[in-house]
Amino acid sequence: MPQRPTIALLTDFGTREGYVAAIKGVILRRLPDATLIDISHEVTAHDVTTGALLLLDVAPYLPPGAVCVGVIDPGVGTARLPLAIECVGRALHLVGPDNGLLFPLASAGEFRAHAITSAAAVAPAISATFHGRDLFAPAAALLAAGATVDQLGPAVPRLVELQLPRPVFEDRRRCGQILRIDRFGNLISNILRSDLPLGVAAEALRFDVGGVIVNGLSLSYGLAAPAALLATVGGFDRIEIAVNGGSAAERLGLVSEMSIPLIVSWD
Amino acid sequence: MPQRPTIALLTDFGTREGYVAAIKGVILRRLPDATLIDISHEVTAHDVTTGALLLLDVAPYLPPGAVCVGVIDPGVGTARLPLAIECVGRALHLVGPDNGLLFPLASAGEFRAHAITSAAAVAPAISATFHGRDLFAPAAALLAAGATVDQLGPAVPRLVELQLPRPVFEDRRRCGQILRIDRFGNLISNILRSDLPLGVAAEALRFDVGGVIVNGLSLSYGLAAPAALLATVGGFDRIEIAVNGGSAAERLGLVSEMSIPLIVSWD
Amino acid sequence: MPQRPTIALLTDFGTREGYVAAIKGVILRRLPDATLIDISHEVTAHDVTTGALLLLDVAPYLPPGAVCVGVIDPGVGTARLPLAIECVGRALHLVGPDNGLLFPLASAGEFRAHAITSAAAVAPAISATFHGRDLFAPAAALLAAGATVDQLGPAVPRLVELQLPRPVFEDRRRCGQILRIDRFGNLISNILRSDLPLGVAAEALRFDVGGVIVNGLSLSYGLAAPAALLATVGGFDRIEIAVNGGSAAERLGLVSEMSIPLIVSWD
Numbered sequence: 145m146p147q148r149p150t151i152a153l154l155t156d157f158g159t160r161e162g163y164v165a166a167i168k169g170v171i172l173r174r175l176p177d178a179t180l181i182d183i184s185h186e187v188t189a190h191d192v193t194t195g196a197l198l199l200l201d202v203a204p205y206l207p208p209g210a211v212c213v214g215v216i217d218p219g220v221g222t223a224r225l226p227l228a229i230e231c232v233g234r235a236l237h238l239v240g241p242d243n244g245l246l247f248p249l250a251s252a253g254e255f256r257a258h259a260i261t262s263a264a265a266v267a268p269a270i271s272a273t274f275h276g277r278d279l280f281a282p283a284a285a286l287l288a289a290g291a292t293v294d295q296l297g298p299a300v301p302r303l304v305e306l307q308l309p310r311p312v313f314e315d316r317r318r319c320g321q322i323l324r325i326d327r328f329g330n331l332i333s334n335i336l337r338s339d340l341p342l343g344v345a346a347e348a349l350r351f352d353v354g355g356v357i358v359n360g361l362s363l364s365y366g367l368a369a370p371a372a373l374l375a376t377v378g379g380f381d382r383i384e385i386a387v388n389g390g391s392a393a394e395r396l397g398l399v400s401e402m403s404i405p406l407i408v409s410w411d
Numbered sequence: 412m413p414q415r416p417t418i419a420l421l422t423d424f425g426t427r428e429g430y431v432a433a434i435k436g437v438i439l440r441r442l443p444d445a446t447l448i449d450i451s452h453e454v455t456a457h458d459v460t461t462g463a464l465l466l467l468d469v470a471p472y473l474p475p476g477a478v479c480v481g482v483i484d485p486g487v488g489t490a491r492l493p494l495a496i497e498c499v500g501r502a503l504h505l506v507g508p509d510n511g512l513l514f515p516l517a518s519a520g521e522f523r524a525h526a527i528t529s530a531a532a533v534a535p536a537i538s539a540t541f542h543g544r545d546l547f548a549p550a551a552a553l554l555a556a557g558a559t560v561d562q563l564g565p566a567v568p569r570l571v572e573l574q575l576p577r578p579v580f581e582d583r584r585r586c587g588q589i590l591r592i593d594r595f596g597n598l599i600s601n602i603l604r605s606d607l608p609l610g611v612a613a614e615a616l617r618f619d620v621g622g623v624i625v626n627g628l629s630l631s632y633g634l635a636a637p638a639a640l641l642a643t644v645g646g647f648d649r650i651e652i653a654v655n656g657g658s659a660a661e662r663l664g665l666v667s668e669m670s671i672p673l674i675v676s677w678d
Numbered sequence: 679m680p681q682r683p684t685i686a687l688l689t690d691f692g693t694r695e696g697y698v699a700a701i702k703g704v705i706l707r708r709l710p711d712a713t714l715i716d717i718s719h720e721v722t723a724h725d726v727t728t729g730a731l732l733l734l735d736v737a738p739y740l741p742p743g744a745v746c747v748g749v750i751d752p753g754v755g756t757a758r759l760p761l762a763i764e765c766v767g768r769a770l771h772l773v774g775p776d777n778g779l780l781f782p783l784a785s786a787g788e789f790r791a792h793a794i795t796s797a798a799a800v801a802p803a804i805s806a807t808f809h810g811r812d813l814f815a816p817a818a819a820l821l822a823a824g825a826t827v828d829q830l831g832p833a834v835p836r837l838v839e840l841q842l843p844r845p846v847f848e849d850r851r852r853c854g855q856i857l858r859i860d861r862f863g864n865l866i867s868n869i870l871r872s873d874l875p876l877g878v879a880a881e882a883l884r885f886d887v888g889g890v891i892v893n894g895l896s897l898s899y900g901l902a903a904p905a906a907l908l909a910t911v912g913g914f915d916r917i918e919i920a921v922n923g924g925s926a927a928e929r930l931g932l933v934s935e936m937s938i939p940l941i942v943s944w945d
Contacts, residue, residue, distance in 0.1 A: 148710050152699065158594035160453040162469040163646060165419065168448050169472035176415050176446070176474060179710070181702050186694040189595045190656060202696040205703035205811065207710060218656050221631025272631040274646030277472065327692035328723045364755025364806040379697060379808025389724060389752055425861035427720040429736040430913060432686065435715050436739035443682045443713070443741060456862045457923060485923055488898025539898040541913030544739065 149175065149288035150210040152202070154183040154195055155276060157215070163274070167213070167281045170267070174285035181206070190218045192245050196306055197323060199249045201380040203236060211284045212249070213276070214240035221272035225300060226260040226279050228293045237287045239280045244306025251305075261297035311335045316411065322353070322385075322404040329391025331398070333406045335383040344410045351375040352407040353385045356396060365389075383408065416442065416555035417477040419469070421450040421462055422543060424482070430541070434480070434548045437534070441552035448473070457485045459512050463573055464590060466516045468647040470503060478551045479516070480543070481507035488539035492567060493527040493546050495560045504554045506547045511573025518572075528564035578602045583678065589620070589652075589671040596658025598665070600673045602650040611677045618642040619674040620652045623663060632656075650675065683709065683822035684744040686736070688717040688729055689810060691749070697808070701747070701815045704801070708819035715740070724752045726779045730840055731857060733783045735914040737770060745818045746783070747810070748774035755806035759834060760794040760813050762827045771821045773814045778840025785839075795831035845869045850945065856887070856919075856938040863925025865932070867940045869917040878944045885909040886941040887919045890930060899923075917942065 151171055157163040164185055171178055183202050187195045195216040203212060217224075219241060229238040229246055232254040238246045239260075250257065260266070260283045267278035283296055311320030311334055320335035331353065340349065346361040358375045361383075368374035368388040373395055378384040383406065385392045398404065418438055424430040431452055438445055450469050454462045462483040470479060484491075486508060496505040496513055499521040505513045506527070517524065527533070527550045534545035550563055578587030578601055587602035598620065607616065613628040625642045628650075635641035635655045640662055645651040650673065652659045665671065685705055691697040698719050705712055717736050721729045729750040737746060751758075753775060763772040763780055766788040772780045773794075784791065794800070794817045801812035817830055845854030845868055854869040865887065874883065880895040892909045895917075902908035902922040907929055912918040917940065919926045932938065 150703075150706055150710075152703070156594070159449065160451050161591070161593045162450050162465045165448050165450040165469050166472040166646070169417075169419070169469065169474060169477075172417055172446060172448070173472070173474045176417075179706060181699050181706070182693065183696050183699040184694050189658070198696045202699050202703065205700040205707070207703060207707045210703075219633040222633040224633075271644070271646050271648075273643055273651075277646060324695070326695045327690070366753040366756040366758075376807055377805070379700070379805050379811060381805075384807075391723070423861070426716065427718050428858070428860045429717050429732045432715050432717040432736050433739040433913070436684075436686070436736065436741060436744075439684055439713060439715070440739070440741045443684075456925070486900040489900040491900075538911070538913050538915075540910055540918075544913060 148177050148179050150179045150181060150207045151284050151288050152181040152183050152206055152210055152212045153185070154187070154199055154212065155185045155215040156187040156189045156191065156195065157185050157276070159185050163276065166277045170277050170281040171285050174282060175289055178285065178288055183212070187216055190216065192216050192243055192306065193308065194324065195245050196248045197308060199246070200252065203249055206236070208235035209288070211237045211239060211288045213280050213284045214238065214245045215276035215280055216245050217241040217243065217275065219243055220275050224304070226275060226283070227300065227303070228258050228260050228283050228287060228296045230256045230293045232256060237293070239284045239287065241275070242300065242304050244304050247303055247306045248308050250303070256293055257300045257303055258293040259297040259300050262295065265296045309334050311339055317407060317409040320406045320408070322406055325393045325398065329387065329393035330378065331385040331392050331404065332378055333383045333385070335406060335408060337377045337381045337383070340408065341410065348410050349375070350409050351385065352409070354396065354404045358385060415444050415446050417446045417448060417474045418551050418555050419448040419450050419473055419477055419479045420452070421454070421466055421479065422452045422482040423454040423456045423458065423462065424452050424543070426452050430543065433544045437544050437548040438552045441549060442556055445552065445555055450479070454483060457483065459483050459510055459573065460575065461591065462512050463515045464575060466513070467519065470516055473503070475502035476555070477502070478504045478506060478555045480547050480551045481505065481512045482543035482547055483512050484508040484510065484542065486510055487542050493542060493550070494567065494570070495525050495527050495550050495554060495563045497523045497560045499523060504560070506551045506554065508542070509567065509571050511571050514570055514573045515575050517570070523560055524567045524570055525560040526564040526567050529562060532563045576601050578606055584674060584676045587673045587675070589673055592660045592665065596654065596660035597645065598652040598659050598671065599645055600650045600652070602673060602675060604644045604648045604650070607675065608677065615677050616642070617676050618652065619676070621663065621671045625652060682711050682713050684713045684715060684741045685818050685822050686715040686717050686740055686744055686746045687719070688721070688733055688746065689719045689749040690721040690723045690725065690729065691719050691810070693719050697810070700811045704811050704815040705819050708816060709823055712819065712822055717746070721750060724750065726750050726777055726840065727842065728858065729779050730782045731842060733780070734786065737783055740770070742769035743822070745771040745773060745822045747814050747818045748772065748779045749810035749814055750779050751775040751777065751809065753777055754809050758838070760809060760817070761834060761837070762792050762794050762817050762821060762830045764790045764827045766790060771827070773818045773821065775809070776834065776838050778838050781837055781840045782842050784837070790827055791834045791837055792827040793831040793834050796829060799830045843868050845873055851941060851943045854940045854942070856940055859927045859932065863921065863927035864912065865919040865926050865938065866912055867917045867919070869940060869942060871911045871915045871917070874942065875944065882944050883909070884943050885919065886943070888930065888938045892919060
């Protein structure tokens, strides 16, 4: 574990209203030495699936011993449980609501989930509408300081599950979809590098993005022809459709990532 | 005081232009061990009132010993004084212009205000247009390192006052207004939980937001009917109008928070 | 050098997608004690020139020993070199692609540029599309921890040069241009305070911004008449056109900073 514990935050709160600052203040009150990383606060409001994807993509790059706090929580103040999760053997803890947000990352390996009920882990007075500050932040500070999940409350035998959209594997085809459009206009899909066949040359792959065909997988954006539409493997190992020096979203006239299929095929 | 001093920043500078980074650099040059918290940099340009509200809402959650730097300062470089304020008994210092921004938080308790004039507290050359970097940042670093406000300059007997909009108390009514629309489309008002009557049941409260009626105060968003318009108490103890799983602003067709009255009444 | 090394980040990645968080995680894995400053992540995608200007403006305010990581890198994964630069005598290192982004700041003084090739400076597996995380972040952590640029790889004798737009000096005139519109609607130009003549009174300067005339240079925004269009020297010593209490962009009907000339003249 590093000397200074790292707590990474993912919310749909935005950064304009001071919500995130209150969470950070509470963490630093309890753990002045914490280092805080913002994963994102700009997830679309209530979009648990995109939040789960971001946690999955970013967590492998956090320092050992990190605690990820995920607060996309439309059910705050209802019966849904607040969770503290140990990702066994991964030097990683997760904190957040039991609504699926943490499930894909937790279930990528062995994990132990506990409900947060300990008086030590919660603020003296808990707002029913802001558990990020009053419940998840204190719990994260405790875990980052060395507490174990069983010290925070009882084991939770079964979590709310969230299945991320995976591509369909067919003979010589993978049928996936676009998940996000990033700031560059790159179309980021749910097809991973590891979903592609071994032993098929990059040039032999064919990509069909909503009816538009791209031939071949480029090693990077700038290795395609200038202004060409291209397919490549993005930083989080996801197949992306991009334009060299431009925006694929603009080229294809897309304003939303909803319901765009991506099919990879080969002969 | 924690081992690592915390300095919290509130500005209307945005995060695109490097202004905030320059402020942070100057603080860290003087106090390498500081922990920095961004309260918000997205306050509407020159909106001193919203900035004052955010300071008031977030400050209680900052670590003891924190210094809040507020820079919403359309009068930068004019005769308005630069202030260093000790919030007596609250383990909190404030730094910023004497234009009302710091007044509501300071005057929530006893305080001592001094003008920043000490040579130690200012950059060697002061830009007339960027006191956040050349004057407030150095002063904040000094205070966070243990200086007292009287070491920074002479006492200021009377500050520019800013009165935040408070609800009007009538018999069985509180007449307030919407202050902000947040990222979720929640309408956040100036009526606090403590403005509501004791001994009146939550179900007996009636909310009139610009002519639309909501009956009852929900404990949280998800406890109202799905997609229902609801009233609840938000994270900073403010009455909010929200939609369970949706956006109240969208539901009510609002694009700006300007001039929307909120009236709470009961029989 | 301060006890806690500072690494400052400039990208065009935005803060929504988790790219910046992955970079920060990698830095903190290698250097848990690092302090991170975000210069900006909102530079327009692929806008190397604006990124270079921001580095130039902000770098003087960073703590001694700082490492600036600049990742505006449309050529990631191509033959363009990854650079580690020592700014000799300036207690500053730069890391980023050899595409001009680092050139104006480096060449403002003596510098030594090396290619990043050392196995110690790169991630075990390098994505061809995310050198910010897999190559520049590790290299920055090494430099911040005390490595020298020659430990990272061989010297690069000649960099890709980027010449920032400078005003043309004519008799009793400086012919420059607007570079950016900031969040306040201020028009920020490439004419520096030091480009103006000594010994000419501020009132004797005349500013022509796209055909609109402003007479005199104000010391600050609030010293002009209320709502007046004015010229002043902004925080980074650049001549700006602004409106006291308002937006110059709005006043002049500008939505883009493209191709707006600014001419300063005097008799």
